[in-house]
Amino acid sequence: MKFLKGTLKVAAVSCILASTAGAALAEDAKPWWPNSADKIVGDKVETYDYTPRLVPPSRKWNICVLLPHLKDTWWVGIAYGAMTEAKRQGVKASLFQAGGYTELNKQLSQFDDCITSGANAILISAISEGALKPKIEQARAKGVKVVAVGNPISGVELDAAVFGDYNVDAGVAGRALVEYLKAHGKDKARVINFAGVAGAGWAEQAVRGWAEAFKGTGVEVVELKYGETGKAEQLKLVEDVAQTYDDIDAYVGVPVMAEVAPDVLDQVGQKDKVVIAAFYLTEGAMQGVKNGDVLGFASNPMTVESAVAMDLAIRVLEGETVPARLRMPPVWIDKTFIENNDMTKFSPPSGWNVTYTVE
Incomplete structure (x- = not known):
């Protein structure tokens, strides 16, 4: 089977470089580099090996990290990558999470708090592109650097951005x-797409990716089911679909759906009929792949993605020129992949507790 593969390469020389990078860098950091990255300029994509700064920054920069929530492995992985890289490089970092995609006002308030507290840079995974644009413009006018990570932001100038194209991820899956x-x-197959949050840029990107992958095949998307990505909401959507349809061949979409769907399908006698696939990673979905309930999912290495975002913020603060837009290429992750690869690039290590402050 041939899929788009962002090969994750960690060469022995990187370990040597890390060990000689300087005493101010955290000694317990696990090297994640060099890692394949796509530099995107317009329609042009240039793939190269990304390596972060290996010398201490000139000062202890103050950096805020704003995330929509920490309800699943994806966002915990983003938190892990950013905060671990901040510790490695010796900067101050503060992590804030809004509590969900319904909590836009809280994220806006957290953005303001970061400015008030004297943040030099903000890493932002925006709940709403439109609502954050004025805030970003105001921050940059005051000299605060802004780097987008995780969720796409368009139509406003940023200092850097690193996030996946969810149409690419969904296309791989x-x-x-x-x-x-x-x-x-x-x-021929009939599919239900559990698309994610209605109107969110990443969700609409993924819808296009699934549609493009199915174009010209016998696979038909029967219905798009939008909803918050928490377990309670996805469970309601899956139960509704399972009670409405008995002729569906596959469920695709957000991985929280993949976590709750197997039990529901088992209850209605459809578990052996419906194949499940997702376009990003959660711990529950990964467990589903391991035990055979989920076919697989596409994912870019999100812990690496946010580590790169933190490194970009520090580079910008240090006056370096950085790529305006980077993407970590996604891979298809099935049971065989999990058994043969280092999954800490895709999810935080077992037992890691969320770190909200790095001093």
Whole structure:
């Protein structure tokens, strides 16, 4: 099977570089570099090996990290990568999470608090692109650097950005699903897409990615089911679909759906009929892949993604020129991949507790 693969390469020389990078760098940091990255300029994509700063910054910069929530492994992984890299490089970092995509006002208030507290830079995963644009413009006018991470932001100038194109992620997962269905005699299939939060840029990107992957195949998206990505909301959506349809071949979409769907499908006698695939990672979805309830998911290495974002913020503060837009290429992750690869690039290490402050 051929999929888009962002090969994650950690060379022995990187360990040597890390060990000689300077006493001010944290000695317990696990090297995540060099890592494949896509530099994006317009329609042009240049892939290269990204390596972070390996010398201490000129001062202890103050950096805020603003995330929508910490309800699943994806966002905990983003927190892990950013805060661990901040510690490695010896800067001050403060992590804030709004509590969910319904908590826009809280994120806006947290953005203001970061400015008031004297942050030199803000790493932002925006709940709403439109609502954050004026805040970003005001911050940059005051000299505060702004780096987007995780969720896409367009239509406003940033100092740097690193996030996946969720249409690419969903496309990787969609093509994997099509190949799997064909291999199992399914040239035609009916699919429900649990798309995520209605109107969110990342959700609409993913919808396009699934559609593009299924274009020209016998796979039909019967319905788009939008909703908050918490377990309670996704459970309601899955129960509704399971009670409405008995002729569906696959559920695709957000990984929280993949966490709750197997039990629901088992209860209605459809577990062996419906294949499940997702376009990013949560711990529950990964466990589902391990035990055979979930076919797989596409994911970029989000702990690396946020580490890169933190490094970009520090580089900008140090006066370096950085790429305006980077993407960590996604890979298709199934049971075989999990058994043969270092998954700490995709999720925080077991037992890691969220760190809200690095001094």
